[in-house]
Amino acid sequence: MTTATAFDYLLAVVLIFLTWMMLRSRDLFTSIVLFILLGMLISLAWVELQAPDVALVEAVIGSALTGVLFLGSLGYIESGSGRQRASDRSSFLSRQPRELIFTFLVSMFGGILCWTIFQLDQTFTGLSAHVAGEMSHSGVKNSVTAVILNFRGYDTLLEIGVLLLVVFAIFALHATQPISLNRALPKKSRVLAVFLYLLTPVMVLMAFYLLWAGGHAPGGAFQAGAMLAGVIILMLVGGTTVDLSARNALMRIIYIAGFAGFLLVGILVVQNQRNFLQYPVESAKHLILAIEGLATISIAATLVTLFAGCAGFLIPDHPEDCEIGGTST
């Protein structure tokens, strides 16, 4: 139990104000920039709440990568036509009386939710005592990593499965081809080239540090994978061509490695006394590191593919090559 300081009140007000500004702003590009900013400030709030692991993931995936996905989609849509901005904000509810009534109803709903929060207990131990008691069996020193990869291994296995599923879905939506951003960026930026030259090694090193650090400090496979994905997306923007298509055998292995490795380890540890995903205490640390290493590479490849799918880079230039959809554009 900590009492909020003036900084916390200020941050809370800024967060609410930014959310409001972001959703209201007339220009979608401004909205997305505010969305990224909002994510960064939310991760600051999570540092205040002593959740550094969550803050890292929010900063890297929730804010930066999601923002890049939005920018990619917006870029594709706006490159198609300039008339989008006109219909940006109107919907059947945006006419004055309806919008006011709806806003009033929603504020009532918000009031009820806030009132409910204040009915909750002031202190609540939750499961932290159980986690603290079992930490010595987990093989790692960071309690969040222990929960993610050991105590609640099922969740994380299925989470990596979700990522794999989205890759399948995106390949099902778009005909696949090698990805290059060259057509989006006719002029290569020299500033970006130098920036990449200097920054790529540092970012790759940082990614592997985050992976290793996950055992005892904030960090882990998702943070590391997102970092690597960031490097690859920057390289794509810098003009590199990467063959991400599912026809590429190496890419298939990379996409599936994280999920398959996790599943395999989970099955291999099954013995007379142990269940699925119940690691032996003495080798837990190495098994977790192996799973996280494979997962990092899969997550990086997956996130880059998600970006390519959202930014329309997987859509071929000639729609008639594509089996699904019409040619009514």
Add this chain to the structure above:
Amino acid sequence: MSLAFLYGTTGMIIFVLGFRGLIVYAHFIRKVMAINVMGSGIFMFLIAMAHRTPTDAPDPVPHAMVLTGIVVSVSATAFILALIVRLYNVTGHTSFEEIAAQTKEAPDV
């Protein structure tokens, strides 16, 4: 006010603002952004509630749940955006209103 209740309330207000945005604004990308904001509000509520422990260390289980949640929400966002881009590629529209207006003009389309 304790940190947990300050940020819990903030999270709920952000959730409600996102819900309003989801209904009021028409553009698909803005709707997806609103859904993401609703998610952030709920995550903030969970993390805030994990901070109510009497000891210094907060409850790590909600933290792990939120980590999973963030990754799942980015996956879902990517999938919706890919669908939006594909829909735009095929029809040239970015909101239900545009599609409805076109259907009204030419009902056979």
